[in-house]
Amino acid sequence: MRDTGYSLRNAGCSLLPVRWGLFAVAILILAAPVAASGPTNPPNPTTVILVVGAPGQDEFGRVFAESARLWLQACEKGHAQSIAIG
Secondary structure (H helix, E strand, O other): OOOOOOOOOOOOOOOHHHHHHHHHHHHHHHHHHHHHHOOOOOOOOOEEEEEOOOOOOHHHHHHHHHHHHHHHHHHHHOOOEEEEEO
């Protein structure tokens, strides 16, 4: 191949903007499928197993029942599956 002595650098041009432009286009092409898929709502794998023990005394029974109610309410609010035992 014959060297003509002409190049973009000799003409005062830089290839840096062209490279950055190609890089930006490549990123957009790669990111397009991800952006096009949109938000998804995967199933929530969180499961809370609530075990309420024997109250023993009446005052503990009321506290256990109230605590269990609050836990089940929190599970519902957090969209978690709950399993209550006892």
